[in-house]
Amino acid sequence: MRLVWDILMNTDRNASRLYPVIGITGPIASGKSEVLKILESHGFCGIDADKVGHQVLENDQECIETLIKAFGKGITKQGQAGRNVIDRGKLGKLVFSDSEKLSLLDKITHPRISEVIRGLINKVGKPVAIEAIKLMQTETKDLCDAVWLVESSEAVRIERLMTSRGFSEAMACERIRSQRDIVWNHAEFDAVINGDQPLLTVQREVESLLTAFEADFYEGFSDP
Numbered sequence: 001m002r003l004v005w006d007i008l009m010n011t012d013r014n015a016s017r018l019y020p021v022i023g024i025t026g027p028i029a030s031g032k033s034e035v036l037k038i039l040e041s042h043g044f045c046g047i048d049a050d051k052v053g054h055q056v057l058e059n060d061q062e063c064i065e066t067l068i069k070a071f072g073k074g075i076t077k078q079g080q081a082g083r084n085v086i087d088r089g090k091l092g093k094l095v096f097s098d099s100e101k102l103s104l105l106d107k108i109t110h111p112r113i114s115e116v117i118r119g120l121i122n123k124v125g126k127p128v129a130i131e132a133i134k135l136m137q138t139e140t141k142d143l144c145d146a147v148w149l150v151e152s153s154e155a156v157r158i159e160r161l162m163t164s165r166g167f168s169e170a171m172a173c174e175r176i177r178s179q180r181d182i183v184w185n186h187a188e189f190d191a192v193i194n195g196d197q198p199l200l201t202v203q204r205e206v207e208s209l210l211t212a213f214e215a216d217f218y219e220g221f222s223d224p
Contacts, residue, residue: 020217021121021128023144025135027179029160029172030152031195031202032131038206039129047120049113049132049140056112057086066108067091071101096178106134114139133179136188146213149184152195 022039024032033048040046056063058079067086068076071094079085095101117140121128135141152160154176161172186192191209193202 019125019127020145020214021130021143022213023135023141023147024129024131024150025133025147026150026184026195027152027157027182028133028175029157029164030150031193032133032150034195034199034202035148035150035193035206036129036131038203039127039210042207042210044127044129045120045124047117047128047130049117049130049135052116052120053109053113054088056109056116057088057091060112063109063112067105070104070108071095096175099178099181102178106137110134110138110140114143118143134182137182145217146190147188148191148193148209149186149189150193150195151184156196 022044024035024039026032036046036048057067061083064076064084064086068084071091073084075086075091075094076084077087077090091105095105117130121143130140130144132138132140135144135147141147157176158169158172161167161175162169167175190213193205193209195202197205
């Protein structure tokens, strides 16, 4: 579980890179993960910002201590070697129904998540795709050469949350409501993908976007 920290500590964070980075964002259960998988099948290293965040909550002692000060010891559980780590379930119940607490959580954790992702990008030596719900609200967006938005109807997203994650309908609606303060401005994105489409249609659209993106990105590396 400490892999990302080992990478971060042994990476030149100012290193120039020769490989593209695509950011993928959109509401919960909109189809971002499917787009990420398609890019991974084309040789991209996929980074899930949520999973990086999970490791921050387990390994970043400074961040853990800041969260305990902000939300209390009730959000912790005992981890390895008897040290406190954040219990994501307890933390989620506390913040996802309270926009102010959720905002505070983001303020504490997002800078560290962006820093870890930067280290991973500079280390992997291949194209990278980042999946992040709050991509545009964090420094992670500045690491991207292109940003793609994946959208889906609320009814489809509720059904996906109930089917794939075992949420009750009330839980699914609450999680969706917790993101309603996020603004998805189409003008900020290089592409907008309809996640309601059949997977094969999404795959074809992503592959077409990727072909155009890579042609533009690598043009700058061509011999004069």
